Amino acid sequence: MFSPPDPRTYNQIIYAVVRQIPPGRASSYGQIASMIPPPAGVEPPAYRRLSPRWVGTAMRNCPDDVPWFRVLNSRGTISLPAGSPAAHEQRARLEAEGVVFDENGRVDWAVAGWDGPDDEWLRARGLFPPRPLKKPKRG
């Protein structure tokens, strides 16, 4: 009847979306999740999207060609453990693309945020337009 949820398939969708983030831009776990419908077989409220946690889990060990470092948390900061080599790498790779972090280690979504893929790209894959990134106060 229902197909069981297939995490592998869903990870591929997540990776496909993340691969669309252009250099010099960044997205958030929640924004990525907001484009992806729930797995088939799950009885969801129509409004619910993929859990942002799933996106984070998918980033943990992703293929080399996925620009995982362009995904930040909803506040625009790095979610990897502060001071860890991985967190340092993420910041370095973003800065190498011209992304600027403020004194609080936060990127300005208005500058480096991403609007999501083209509508046609989304429509072709049955995905939703992304929820806008939360705008931090005073910049």
Next chain:
DNA sequence: CGTTTGACTACGC
């Protein structure tokens, strides 16, 4: 196979 863990978020105070 039950329990705990996390690269999450929204919301309340």
Next chain:
DNA sequence: CGCGTAGCCAAAC
């Protein structure tokens, strides 16, 4: 802004 709480759900243990 900072801290706590409640949902979240695949993975790891």
